[in-house]
Ligand SMILES: Nc1ncnc2c1ncn2[C@@H]1O[C@H](COP(=O)(O)OP(=O)(O)OP(=O)(O)O)[C@@H](O)[C@H]1O
């Protein structure tokens with residue numbers, strides 16, 4: 001174990017020999033780290049390494065099996081979330097903790113309501129202050145909207161605002177950037193630096209190595225529940241961190257060759273319109289191609305995909321599949337045609353939390369596991385075992401309910417569900433959301449191999465390099481419209497940004 | 509080998525969590541308590557069979573109710589529906605003059621179909637009409653009750669068929685017909701819930717409707733069918749109940765919905781949907797019966813029986829709540 005030379009006085013929070021077991025399985029092993037007052041500590045590790053578990057222990061959601069926490073040099077007990085809040089610890093959890101049927105401002109102030117002198121809720125003030133906080137994040141969301149009406153990125157920003165309003169001394173953020181695009185991330189980072197200047201201590205989890213290096217003072221690496229290292233961010237580069245994370249050398253992320261697909265067009269959309277976010281969208285998709293959709297948060301990419309899947313009613317437009325006009329009224333029609341859609345909202349629209357791995361994998365393809373009218377559970381389990389191997393899904397057992405899996409591993413199970421439908425077209429909305437660098441490469445390779453076998457993929461991603469590295473053609477969207485289609489050498493970060501922000505590509 | 513078995517058993521006990529088996533444990537504890545309180549009468553086969561017969565009427569409905577609750581709904585109308593279906597079934601039966609066996613057979617089929625249609629009506633209100641299940645079935649609860657009062661003139665509907673009582677009062681291999689019906693329907697619905705595509709979809713829809721919709725599950729149909737199945741189970745109960753006394757009174761089967769829901773909840777079915785078992789409901793129904801029986805044998809006032817039942821329901825929900833942490 002690495003010995004730290006820390007100036008004891010500046011240590012704010014210390015974990016001493018934290019160990020955590022879930023029904024006998026050890027997921028954290030003797031973790032001792034010191035976090036200094038006013039620093040930004042990066043926390044990084046593969047999916048299932050134990051990052052979220054460690055954070056949950058610090059914020060009182062889980063109790064350690066062994067070990068203790070020290071705050072200001074004194075041992076503290078954090079039996080629950082409320083105590084953590086009182087101690088000045090706030091958390092932005094990896095899985096949102098928002099109530100769908102309440103409005104944005106009600107969620108932001110849940111448990112911290114502002115009251116008038118009379119004891120009644122001061123709704124106007126809460127609305128105002130919530131709006132101010134969101135404005136600081138440069139995200140003017142209407143605070144009266146219900147959470148269920150928000151996109152994932154917006155939910156993320158609401159969750160961040162909620163934590164910020166607590167004025168905590170220690171702010172812990174578990175993968176806050178996974179669904180944000182570069183633009184919002186820059187804003188978030190500015191905000192984090194401001195907080196740091198004010199003396200707030202931050203713990204920041206991310207799978208994006210550049211981010212960690214850019215924003216953090218120090219970096220803690222976990223692997224398989226053990227502490228590997230704590231380094232100054234200035235002393236390490238991306239390769240060093242990746243090597244420590246996975247325990248061996250790690251190279252280039254994207255598949256070498258780009259796949260262009262054949263010339264025949266499998267899906268053509270003409271003039272699709274649906275609500276405010278999908279306005280007169282036309283695009284085409286070739287057989288065996290990896291097609292990208294880029295744009296800022298709120299550009300309408302997700303809504304376009306949902307319109308194609310029959311999840312949103314089409315007001316106008318035409319879809320041609322394999323040369324024939326088709327009407328897709330609901331996702332069942334789409335699946336029957338061989339079109340699949342992996343939603344960006346894993347928690348709200350993807351996984352069934354209390355289903356185990358096989359049940360989650362087979363949810364759509366269940367028909368294939370039937371023997372007569374009964375489900376052949378052995379076949380189901382066998383198939384899901386294959387996926388667990390193929391995607392390296394880390395889980396103590398297949399029988400584990402999905403809510404007990406780490407975020408990245410849940411994502412892999414969700415991906416397996418769509419792969420198991422044998423689609424002809426697979427629309428992947430943020431396919432690598434919450435996935436570690438190493439597994440990301442495997443998923444890129446996998447998408448590549450899908451395309452090579454003739455399956456057409458549409459990749460919607462907020463990560464610019466994902467679109468650039470993977471796709472042979474990229475449509476850029478802005479405010480519900482397609483502003484350009486880039487091909488080959490044109491696909492660069494600048495060109496995409498020009499079209500995404502409206503500098504280039506007037507709407508035709 | 510020996511070591512293996514030892515490791516396995518210690519592993520089992522190490523991983524054994526009370527919460528995972530709370531229904532089974534509660535059942536065993538209650539049984540032991542009933543044996544002690546009701547000694548020696550409780551253990552008499554006649555008494556045990558009697559308990560089973562008593563609980564089978566609401567137990568059968570509870571089985572269907574379990575599916576509805578798992579799918580995220582509720583049905584408050586089952587008691588009124590049972591009386592209504594029973595009354596209409598007798599009117600149908602009376603179309604066949606004399607002690608007609610054919611009439612009885614057709615009436616049995618009629619009861620199940622009629623109940624299923626009542627259930628379909630609930631299902632349509634909830635899915636197509638988008639009315640909250642609690643409200644929709646509260647409405648049909650009073651509709652069905654009012655209809656049976658109308659048809660019976662707020663009194664009895666009598667059957668003219670003298671062989672009809674053989675259905676509800678009959679015995680097969682030493683067990684009453686209603687008990688057989690309870691166990692057979694339980695076995696069928698257990699398989700339906702655990703081993704078929706429909707059962708899986710019911711759990712998925714109850715756990716998270718959006719996820720189900722995005723996974724190409726037909727949410728409307730999946731939520732509707734449990735109401736139809738429950739209607740059919742109500743039909744079976746209506747048949748058994750009306751044939752037992754060879755008549756239906758307009759105030760029969762009142763509060764059946766409470767016992768049916770209680771059996772499911774005590775059996776560990778989550779009121780928020782997505783989770784539950786048929787076996788749990790069977791145990792839950794029997795537990796309710798044992799409590800009543802125990803109080804009777806222990807000489808407790810019958811007025812207090814409902815209070816005891818209420819406490820058990822609350823305890824069951826508390827256990828569920830703790831299980832979720
Ligand atoms: N409540 C639980 N019960 C059982 N096992 C759990 C529970 N919570 C977490 N685990 C297990 O602990 C391990 C670590 O999970 P954790 O969520 O901390 O990973 P992580 O580092 O945050 O991963 P990711 O990058 O995917 O979010 C995983 O293998 C997970 O399955």
Ligand SMILES: [Mg+2]
Pocket residue numbers: 051052053094174406407408
């Ligand atoms: Mg995590």
